[in-house]
Amino acid sequence: MHTDTPAYSLDDQIGYLLRRVTQRHLSIFNAAIPEITTTQFAALAKLAELGPQGQNTLGRATSMDAATIKGVVDRLVRGGLVQTAPDPVDGRRLTVSLTDAGAQLYAERIAAALQVSTDTLAPLSEAERACLIQLLSRLT
Amino acid sequence: MHTDTPAYSLDDQIGYLLRRVTQRHLSIFNAAIPEITTTQFAALAKLAELGPQGQNTLGRATSMDAATIKGVVDRLVRGGLVQTAPDPVDGRRLTVSLTDAGAQLYAERIAAALQVSTDTLAPLSEAERACLIQLLSRLT
DNA sequence: GCAAGCTCGTTTGCACACAAACAAGATCGA
DNA sequence: TCGATCTTGTTTGTGTGCAAACGAGCTTGC
Numbered sequence: 001m002h003t004d005t006p007a008y009s010l011d012d013q014i015g016y017l018l019r020r021v022t023q024r025h026l027s028i029f030n031a032a033i034p035e036i037t038t039t040q041f042a043a044l045a046k047l048a049e050l051g052p053q054g055q056n057t058l059g060r061a062t063s064m065d066a067a068t069i070k071g072v073v074d075r076l077v078r079g080g081l082v083q084t085a086p087d088p089v090d091g092r093r094l095t096v097s098l099t100d101a102g103a104q105l106y107a108e109r110i111a112a113a114l115q116v117s118t119d120t121l122a123p124l125s126e127a128e129r130a131c132l133i134q135l136l137s138r139l140t
Numbered sequence: 141m142h143t144d145t146p147a148y149s150l151d152d153q154i155g156y157l158l159r160r161v162t163q164r165h166l167s168i169f170n171a172a173i174p175e176i177t178t179t180q181f182a183a184l185a186k187l188a189e190l191g192p193q194g195q196n197t198l199g200r201a202t203s204m205d206a207a208t209i210k211g212v213v214d215r216l217v218r219g220g221l222v223q224t225a226p227d228p229v230d231g232r233r234l235t236v237s238l239t240d241a242g243a244q245l246y247a248e249r250i251a252a253a254l255q256v257s258t259d260t261l262a263p264l265s266e267a268e269r270a271c272l273i274q275l276l277s278r279l280t
Numbered sequence: 281g282c283a284a285g286c287t288c289g290t291t292t293g294c295a296c297a298c299a300a301a302c303a304a305g306a307t308c309g310a
Numbered sequence: 311t312c313g314a315t316c317t318t319g320t321t322t323g324t325g326t327g328c329a330a331a332c333g334a335g336c337t338t339g340c
């Protein structure tokens with residue numbers, strides 16, 4: 001008796017595919033919207049949707065942990081797209097909100113951001129795109 | 141006349157979904173194989189498949205740029221899983237190869253790595269898994 | 281009313297990931 | 311043959327990401 005080494009094809013593994021598709025997506029996004037990154041845009045989008053939020057709350061809404069959202073918010077503050085203020089009620093809370101410049105940049109880039117998604121999915125048919133989105137949603 | 145702000149649903153964007161699914165996958169991988177990271181495992185897998193490779197060549201085979209693969213190789217060397225040697229023919233080239241420990245760790249973890257892929261795709265049926273892999277492959 | 285436990289934000293340390301710029305070796309064409 | 315060009319590896323700077331540990335503020339149960 002012996003155990004054969006099982007075959008392992010890196011190129012067919014879900015993790016490797018996810019990494020490669022993400023690379024392509026980031027490259028498309030960066031070409032279309034060079035001013036900010038995908039995570040920064042996600043933060044702007046959620047602030048626009050939900051209004052001012054605590055920093056950690058915003059992190060949860062955008063799937064970033066506390067350490068990560070802090071870095072993202074810091075860079076957005078540095079770029080003048082977002083501002084922070086202490087919560088008068090809860091002494092721990094740091095409320096993050098869009099500045100006028102942030103709201104304007106977000107509004108101006110929505111169409112480009114939607115185009116990024118379309119371009120990323122360009123190799124697929126309409127039905128295939130919907131299928132992929134649906135399958136990925138279930139792996140969350 | 142005016143232009144309505146188009147709707148932008150972050151949760152439905154391909155980039156955001158990719159990030160979230162990747163997070164879940166990395167978490168599953170890290171729980172199953174705590175010794176090394178996904179990228180390090182990818183490097184070991186390609187070295188096992190292709191034999192010793194130049195550092196940049198290995199980077200291309202695993203979809204990492206020159207700066208990234210250097211960091212990965214450095215950490216694998218530090219962990220004793222890989223070794224580097226100057227190429228006698230090409231004075232620029234740095235040949236990377238598996239050590240015995242690296243080859244052994246890789247062989248021992250293949251089954252676990254395959255299980256990671258299975259676990260990541262667990263919410264999907266067999267047919268859906270194949271469909272997802274196929275769709276993602278076309279977005280490379 | 282108060283102690284235990286939770287949440288908020290912060291910091292540090294590590295590991296990708298890419299852009300840009302660089303030095304040195306290899307190659308290929310005129 | 312020799313100069314332009316390409317390739318190989320390196321470094322620096324910036325931006326995610328996560329784990330772990332921390333202090334300070336809030337809340338809940340008893």
